[in-house]
Amino acid sequence: MAIINVTFPDGSKKEFAEGTNIREVAKSISGRLAKEALAAEVNGKIVDLNYQLKEDAAVKIFTFQDNQGKHVFRHSSAHLLAEAVLNLFPDTKLGIGPAIEDGFYYDFDSEHTFTPEDLEKIEAEMIRLGKEKQEFTRKELAKEEAVEYFNDKDEDYKVELIKDFPPDEIISTYTQGNFTDLCAGPHIPNTGYIKAVKLLSLAGAYWRGSEKNPQLQRIYGTSFAKKSQLEEYLEKLEEAKKRDHRKLGTQLGLFTLVEEGPGFPIFLPKGMVLRNLLEDYWRKEHVKAGYLEIKTPIILNRGMWERSGHWDHYQENMYFTTIDEQDFAIKPMNCPGGMLVYRQEQHSYRELPLRTAELGLVHRHEMSGALHGLMRVRAFTQDDAHIFMLPEQITDEIKGVIDLVDKFYKKFGFSYHVELSTKPEKAMGSDETWEKATDALELALKEKEFDYVINEGDGAFYGPKIDFHLEDCLGRTWQCGTIQLDFLMPEKFDLTYIGEDGNKHRPVMIHRVIFGSIERFIGILIEHYAGAFPTWLAPVQAKILSIADRNNEYAHRLAKEMSENGLRVEVDDRNEKIGYKIRQGQLAKLPYMLIVGDKEENDKTVAVRKRSEGDIGAVSVGQFITDMLAEIAGEAR
């Protein structure tokens, strides 16, 4: 029998007899690994533990600690879910059931509408089946056999999937107990591993993600190797929900969402302070980066929107109005206004790149089901800019914008990921133009050495884009910044510049936003800081709390002095105990509370209580103001 050389991730090597399976390999390393092993990677391919080695191989064994191990574990959990559902609701047809970040789901087609109570029953059934320790066994079959097998079981969706595979594809199925599913695998050894499982929610999901297809019932769940891990996870979810910007927004008095204006958030005084600070910072940075600020109207006439292509390509998202019997539209984007600005005068190649920026309020008709706090609204302000440039300036300008986005996000401590979105179905312009634009964006990303994923067909109707995504408290990502390269709009509006040769040429343009929408960015910001804003951003930077009524005058005198120094201060002069005032201040997440009683009044000091550190002792008023201004200047830089 042949000897096989196995190399492990740490570089160590071991010899095994041909046909040895991974379980035995794990056992040879340690009993514990054999117990915890879920799946393995052999020469780059993910396999089951009973995969038999046939040649020399690099072997990695995965446990629940590894992402791959988790993934396999959750995928097997999805199979267990399907088995449980079929046991309880035999007429159910199966869609697909993959592992996802933090869990898994399975899509079902059933006459019966699942209820939250059903989820409990299904969960109990999963646990029961888990106790049976049913083994997952793999079987390979030819395409026709597979079609026949699933046809017999009336699994229409599975048949549809198989029919889309290439003709010579080897199809595999996995069976546990008397449940068999179409699946590439791999899977964990048996269902007994799944001891901690929780079905979390129920939702409709279109078959293969298309609105045109029937809607299936999707059950979401998660599972862990140990009960304690599940509990920890559920606790973490609860904690994350406390950071929800919708909750904190009301609690902290930043904004409000009312039934009278779905998707039209109302900003309250404290929210406006935050918003204005962001805009101030934005303006400062944009002047530095060579942008000129403009403001274009919210309403423009029909002809202009026809020219821009929005009338044909974006109508379903737009709001309309009539003025003096003429059609007008409320802008869903700022670009056409930007075009009108460029067209105001003749431009020389010497002026380019010309960077015009606009904090523009746009309105878009979003589907009612898509609305979400400040993250997805129907009216929002984009921190827009349109850069008009020579073709040879494209890469540098894109790189400049990438740097600016990075600077902004780093300032707030955001981590983000980048996507490159390509030509959508509803697009203007030729494939060549699109390809040219997409290549230019890709080149800039490569030169910047950014990791990015390609988002097919998700570009704007006038051009491809680089999207910057930020995460909310639950790890859902939202597109914020975007850079779009556009050869078409300058054409549509017949934009020109006079080149070195004295002739007219067509400029290229970039549409870009950094925050994306101020509203969305604020939503992310609230969740990121859990409402505890750094001092420079805090709507109220310090609150002065008086100990007794007789200290109120001193408190107000201090407040006046601090306000005159540009600090945002409030006084709590209510006739309440200091512990109570402090509690409320702490819940309001104020960076500083200044407690003033007889002692402070006599010494002309304030007793400082810092949000993060508690009581830090008394300092003179002047000293406190100086320190705070220094802190703010440092943060706001």
Place this chain on the structure above:
RNA sequence: GCUGAUGUGGCUCAGAGGUAGAGCAGCGCACUCGUAAUGCGCAGGUCGUCGGUUCAAAUCCGACCAUCAGCUCCA
């Protein structure tokens, strides 16, 4: 828009056919207080909206609106 769930005072929630209740917040009074909730009292709700069933509806039924989760779509 689709699927499911939810909607009770400013906020968090109880009440599940007999005509609305608590805590917090608010207001008043007393206490004048030293680092996360002082006590007492008062006021506040056409129970999302409209319609139906019933002697009687917050409660049962229907439609609509809004919100939440997900799908789809997007900054």
